[in-house]
Amino acid sequence: MSQLPPLLWLQAFESAARTLSFTAAGNELAVTQAAISQRVRLLEERLGQKLFVRHARSLTLTPVGQAWLPSINDAFSRISEGTTEVFGATSGQPVTLRATPILQQSWLAPRLAALYQHCPHISIRLVSAIWPDDYGAEGADIEIRYGRGEWSGVEMHSLGDEQLLPVCSPTLAATLTTPADLRGHTLLHAVGFGVGWSGWLQAAGVGHLETQCRSITCDNQVMTLALASQGAGVALIHRRLLEQRNDLVTPFPSISVPSDEQFWLVRPSRRQVDDEAALVWVWLAKDTDAT
The missing domain is CATH 3.40.190.10 (Periplasmic binding protein-like II)
Structure with a gap:
């Protein structure tokens, strides 16, 4: 247990690795960019390995960072699942929905506007995905992905040809x-x-x-x-x-x-689905035949 780095350092690494940005990770965790940078540096010193390659305006994971990230993602996922199993879904939390900016603007926006008219109590947090690597089951209740549906560990619903x-x-x-x-x-x-x-x-x-x-x-x-x-x-x-x-x-x-590619509703297959996330899923899937 003494070898386990502090949780704050692991959170900083996971967020920075997912966003490939210390600034974005800081915004996500409500701390400064400098705080994320320091936590990652301390983590690297503890591990004795560099996790990121720092470029002038971007980050990339080192091979060891890439190799370690799935274990960190799995650990956070298991903590989340275990918490939900024991204590139930936390009420009042927004439904996190991830999609590309163009899909948010052109397809998702009118459907969410209509959803809020029918269910004003729903709280949604939208997250943008730019690249295919931005997608992942961790951190999002629902995603809208584009592809052939060749993803593991998720439940999928096609939005049509x-x-x-x-x-x-x-x-x-x-x-x-x-x-x-x-x-x-x-x-x-x-x-x-x-x-x-x-x-x-x-x-x-x-x-x-x-x-x-x-x-x-x-x-x-x-x-x-x-x-x-x-x-x-x-x-x-x-x-x-x-x-x-x-x-x-x-x-x-x-x-x-x-x-031969389609838009898909995607959600983690192992995560317990709360009522609000289920409602959003059904709402987005309901007019599949019409679109």
Whole structure:
């Protein structure tokens, strides 16, 4: 037992490892960035190993940090589960919901607004996930993930089949009558999706146009859609995310390409689900057929 580092140090490591930011970890734990940095440094001194590589504006885990993190996550998860089993779910705690920013803006926001009208007592804490590695069962009651559903240790509910189609500003759309009119325009690419512009162009019968178009590649879909709304090019959007957008139109509404990836509601399979988290889950899943 004497080898166990202080819990505050372990919390600082877990939060910093999950967010890859001492500042974000400090915000999460309600302490300063300097406090997180000091706790991690003391932990590293206790262990005799570096857990992070400090870059100018970011952090990465060292190999030993990556190897140790699953054990820390599992330990905190077991403490949480044991506490719930013995003492029951803590009332008054918000339901933590994690999703990408674009999904929060375009799909989640109207559904949460409607939920609050029906159930004003619900308390929700939204957490943004930017990269696939941001997701994980720890720390979130419900997640909305995008992929093929190949995750272990979680319960999943598909939000339905997904299709992608082009969108742009109304002014640009007025110049596009057929897919061939995309020649010479800028295609806005978002990395990380199984289906992209190559797939859509092939489905539209103009696969050869990709080399005849300019391109801008972004690491997130928020930026491609922002550029598209400003007339900077044409982006691909999931049909599900188009329903709340009034700044984008689709020039070819009848041409879309199916994706083998989907949006999923995800929650830890081992965690006891409290009433409020169950209510949010059911609310988000209820109109799956309609979307």
